[in-house]
Amino acid sequence: GNSVTQMEGPVTLSEEAFLTINCTYTATGYPSLFWYVQYPGEGLQLLLKATKADDKGSNKGFEATYRKETTSFHLEKGSVQVSDSAVYFCALRSNTGNQFYFGTGTSLTVIP
Amino acid sequence: DAGVIQSPRHEVTEMGQEVTLRCKPISGHDYLFWYRQTMMRGLELLIYFNNNVPIDDSGMPEDRFSAKMPNASFSTLKIQPSEPRDSAVYFCASSLNRKVYEQYFGPGTRLTVT
Numbered sequence: 466g467n468s469v470t471q472m473e474g475p476v477t478l479s480e481e482a483f484l485t486i487n488c489t490y491t492a493t494g495y496p497s498l499f500w501y502v503q504y505p506g507e508g509l510q511l512l513l514k515a516t517k518a519d520d521k522g523s524n525k526g527f528e529a530t531y532r533k534e535t536t537s538f539h540l541e542k543g544s545v546q547v548s549d550s551a552v553y554f555c556a557l558r559s560n561t562g563n564q565f566y567f568g569t570g571t572s573l574t575v576i577p
Numbered sequence: 578d579a580g581v582i583q584s585p586r587h588e589v590t591e592m593g594q595e596v597t598l599r600c601k602p603i604s605g606h607d608y609l610f611w612y613r614q615t616m617m618r619g620l621e622l623l624i625y626f627n628n629n630v631p632i633d634d635s636g637m638p639e640d641r642f643s644a645k646m647p648n649a650s651f652s653t654l655k656i657q658p659s660e661p662r663d664s665a666v667y668f669c670a671s672s673l674n675r676k677v678y679e680q681y682f683g684p685g686t687r688l689t690v691t
Contacts, residue, residue, distance in 0.1 A: 497678055508581070508668055508682025509620075516678075554620065558678055564633060565610075565680070569619035 467492045471555045471568035478545055478575050486540040486571045488529075488555035496557040498522075498531050498538040503552040503570070512540075512553070545575045579603075581683035583669050589689045595657040598686045601650055602671030610670040610680060611644055611654050620668075626652065627674075659690045 472487040490498065497516045501509040513522030518533035527542045538555060555568040582601040590596055602609050610625040624634040629646045637644070641660070646652040656663055666687050670680040
């Protein structure tokens with residue numbers, strides 16, 4: 466079946482620190498992979514995506530590379546800001562339908 | 578655009594009562610999704626519609642849950658009767674057919690069943 470596993474939180478970092486949030490997946494076929502972000506009190510927003518192996522998604526300084534050999538899609542940012550404090554969700558969409566499978570979310574707090 | 582609109586934002590009800598959650602998707606979007614978010618289970622897809630037609634409702638937990646989309650601009654998720662374990666945040670999301678991966682989420686409805 467399809468599933469997403471992401472690292473447990475919460476994660477607390479100082480401003481300008483390097484961020485990695487791990488995400489691995491299980492899927493049949495060739496899924497598309499996503500990172501969504503949820504700011505306090507709001508719904509989820511698409512942060513970045515990758516639709517095939519070796520693709521790199523990037524947005525707002527965040528990056529993630531679709532690694533088929535390790536079934537991973539880790540989120541990285543070189544220098545986090547206080548405004549990056551949010552919950553981050555890794556997700557996959559099966560290529561056989563429109564169902565999305567979300568990870569449990571990783572809470573990030575960035576302190577000044 | 579106003580984005581996806583959900584109402585109410587908060588709902589507190591007693592066990593056994595009927596609860597109706599409402600969603601207005603972004604105008605022109607072909608897909609509408611209902612999700613439930615809990616600490617224990619994370620974000621779960623309940624059901625989704627394409628052009629107002631339910632496509633996959635395999636995530637609906639049981640017969641107490643029902644969803645409708647009478648037209649392109651309105652959908653409801655109903656729980657009858659409600660139970661304490663239904664307490665969660667319910668999100669509605671919509672997307673365009675050609676960009677179904679880019680879902681736009683509403684702010685959610687926080688449901689508490691006592």
